[in-house]
Amino acid sequence: MHRSAPRHRLVTRLLACAAVPVMLVVAGCSSDSGSGSKKSSATPSASASASPSVAVAAFAKLPPDACKTISAKTVEDLIPNVKSKAGTADKSSDISIRSGCNWNGLKSNGTKGSDYRWLGVSYQRYVSDATLGSGAKRATEQYAKEVAKAQATAGAKSVKSAATTGIGNQATTVTYTLRKTDADFTYATVVVRTENVVLTVDYNGAGYEGAKSPSVADVTKGAQTAAKEAVAAVATANK
Template sequence: MHRSASRLTRVLACAAVPVILTVAGCSSDSGKDTGSKGEKTSGSSSSAKPNPKSSKTLEKATFAALPDPCKALQAPTIETLVPEVKDKNGQAPKSNDVATRTSCAWNGLDADGLKGSQFRWLSLSFFRYDSDAALGSANKRAEEQYNKEIETAKSEEGAQAPKAEAVAGIGDQATSVIYTVKKDVDSFNTSIVARAQNVVVRLDYNGAAYEGAGAPDHAKLLQDAITAAKEAVTSVDAANKAPAEQPQSPQPQ
C-alpha cells in the first residue's frame, strides 16, 4: 500500500512538469511578441521623421540681369577689332531674351586697293541661369552651358584641327578655341568662352584676307579676342550694380 502511494506521487509530479513548461513557454512567447510590436512601433516613428535634404534650398543666383550685348564693348574696342565696321551699333537678333539670352554682331571690310582687303566678324553672346529645384543651382547650370559652348565651338562646320586651351584672368573660368576654316579663302576663327558665376559669355572673332592681302595674324586675333572677352565679363558685373554704384562720367568744367 505504501509502495503504491509513492508511485502515484511520482506520476503526478511528472505529469505536472509539461504543464509548467507549457505555461512558461507561452509566457516567454508573449513577451517576445510584445517586444517585437514595440520595436515595430519604434521603427515606424523613426521613419516618419522629415528628411533634412528634401528641405534644402538652392543658393540665389549672383547675377539677375544681363548687359545690352551691343553696348557691352566700348566703341574703341569695336573699332580695333573690326576696322571699317559696317554698323558701330551692332546687329542684334529679334529673338533676344534680355533676361536670359542675348547677342550682338559686327562685321567690316577694310579694303586697301591693290593690297587687298581684310574682313573681320565679331559676335558676342550672353547666357544667364537661375537656380531651379528640378535642374540644379544657377552656377551648376551655367557651368553645363559653358562646357556645351566649348564643344559647340570645337565642332563648327569646316573647323580644321580645333585647339582648346584654358585662359586665365577671365571670370571664374575661360577657354579659348582656335581653328581654321578653308573655303575660297582661309578664315581664322577664335572663340572665347567664359563663365562668371551664373552667366556664360561667348565671344567669336573671325578674320579673312581677300584679293591678295596677307593672311590675318592668328596670334593677334586671339589676343584681341581675349581682351574683348575680359571687357564683356566686366560688363556683366556693371549691369548688376545699383545706379549709385555705377561709375560716373566726369562732368564738363
C-alpha cells in the same frame, strides 16, 4: 436575468461614446478591452519635408544692351571700316536670359586686297532651380557644352584649345582655320563662365584678293580683349 446586466452596461457605454466628439471616440472608446488605442505619431512624413534649397544665383540680369558691352574703341580696333558701330543685336524673347550682338566690316587696301573682320558676343544666364541645380552649376554644364561645340566646328582645321586665366571664373580659347567664301578664315572663340552666366566671344577674319588672313595670335588677342569687357559688363549691370 443574471446575463442581462452586462448587456445593459454595454449599451450604456456605447450611448455615452456616441455623444463624444469623433476625435475622442478614437482615443477612448475604440475598445471594450480597456487596453486603449495606440498613440498617433508626431513625426512628419517624408513627403511633407521641405524641398531642398539651392544657392541663389549671383547675377539676376544681363546687360540691358549687348551691343554696348564692347567699347566703341575696341570695336573700331578689331573691325576696320566697321559697317555699323552700333552693331546688330541678336533676336531674343527675353534679354535678361539670353542676348547678343555682332559687328562686321570690310576694308579695301587697293591693289593689296581687302580685309574682312567679324566680331560677336553672346550671353546666356542661368537661374537656380531646386530640380536642376544652382545657377552656377547649370552655367558650368553649359560652359562645357559651348567649348565642345567650338572644338567640333564643321570643316575646322588646326583646332587648338587652351585654358585662359584672368577672364571670369572659367575661360577657354579655341582657335582654328576654316575655308569658306573662297578665303581662309582664322577664328578665335573665347568661352567664359562668370558665376551663373556663360558668354561667348567669336572673332574671325580673312583676306580677299591677295590680302593675308589675320594670324592666330592676332585674333586670339582681339577675342580675349573683347571677352574681358563682356565679363565686366555683366558685373556692372548687377551692381
